[in-house]
Amino acid sequence: MTKLMPLGRKHPISKVLRLHGTIARDLGTAIMSGVYQPGDLLTGEVASSERLAVSRTAYREAVRILAAKGLVESKPKVGTKVSSKDKWHLLDPDVLAWAFENEPDLDLLNSLFELRNIVESAAAALAATRRSEMHLKTMQRAIDGMARFTLATEAGRQADQDFHTALLQATENPFIMSLTTGVNAAVNTTTMFKQRNRPLPRDPVPDHVRVFEAIADKNAVGAQKAMTELIQLARLDTPTPKRSAARRTRRKT
Amino acid sequence: MTKLMPLGRKHPISKVLRLHGTIARDLGTAIMSGVYQPGDLLTGEVASSERLAVSRTAYREAVRILAAKGLVESKPKVGTKVSSKDKWHLLDPDVLAWAFENEPDLDLLNSLFELRNIVESAAAALAATRRSEMHLKTMQRAIDGMARFTLATEAGRQADQDFHTALLQATENPFIMSLTTGVNAAVNTTTMFKQRNRPLPRDPVPDHVRVFEAIADKNAVGAQKAMTELIQLARLDTPTPKRSAARRTRRKT
């Protein structure tokens, strides 16, 4: 094990997309960024496919993808229209990525942080009651890795992610795992892009240790509290919240 | 307004599905119920479409839907294989429905209750700090409706749903709204089916009133506590938990 790891990415930034995939991504980002508004009617299949210079087949498969994520609805004779926002599968990984691809809405990003805070701190509490020795070992190893490499390196960030993954697995709740991994992926990529060359926050290792020790002690409330503080720490290096009155615009879909 | 409402369903039990939709649903339920296991290779497009007596187009669109929900992955020359469970979008409404369609896994159902408890109680706390007078009015009306009609009637259940919807809207967090509505839809339909002709739980109105009053008082911790109790109440009329040692089977995907 002396050989260095090839630095393989667990979450490829931009996986290879087929034609229908790129069409879906383009339409999806257009919808999430407001180019197409809920209720808007997309042009017909023939017109759209001609405009994009693709076959109707590829275009239709792209629409199937968007419909599967709740973004559009198709009906014969009426066409394909953008669904109302309450039908959108906002927590779908692709929808999240599309929503934060260009100019991430800061209010939306804060809402996502809010949910992550809720779920992951609760996850810490659950982990404190259900963790096995194996989970503890993995988390301990991850903390060691963070301390050795720091978050400035890829290996250090990987160790950070390993810690959170082990914590989630300790909850034994597949829904919490699914939710958190997807949300964290979105949060990580967006903050990655936006905050490059920004002063690193204070050393995150002590906060992780506090979470770890509470979980090891089977101290649920302590783990929850420690996790809340840890997430608050990460939240400091995010753009200024500015959750103001301008929020109340556009209430109806 | 003296005329009776036509009892229109907000959440159609089985919406009209096109051919590709039924194929996706069938394959989806087969995957979620374990007929196809992660890593399994589906038969090729030509073979599958012939076996189902459908065109390759329809089958491919169904596969696109499943891929959009993280259930399968397709690559040329290798085929379409069932993804590992950690890639599944478990919180996708369709995936949830497919997972609980036949014989709902009780452990999985309890995990879902657990997540709902976490998120919705946190939502109550947020609602207590952000609610407007309009939200309070809507919630009050819903409680009145619950008291007048009881949960034995459709109108009463609708009022119950209205209460929770208003509470979610008061959080001003679209992710929490999206998550909770989807989860509740799954929980409601499954418990609906499984618990028919079961003694109704105790009167839910007082619990709702407690949540409401805490939110009206902007008492976040009180609202969270009251909501936790309210959900525990609903959880009583679910099949016996039996979260036992048999849980640790089949750890790896």
Place this chain on the structure above:
DNA sequence: GTTATTTAATTTCGCAGACAAATGCAAGGT
């Protein structure tokens, strides 16, 4: 005049067949 029924138009939905592109694998060359 109002209501029910039929007809027509439009759009998605589904089918069939062909070719292109990507990928894994084996054969062969260096």
Place this chain on the structure above:
DNA sequence: ACCTTGCATTTGTCTGCGAAATTAAATAAC
């Protein structure tokens, strides 16, 4: 032992056609 090349296989894309569904208008019935 490693690299390249060719080949077979599977998904991906294109084209054209026709069916089904749904809306809206036209028509018939009362």
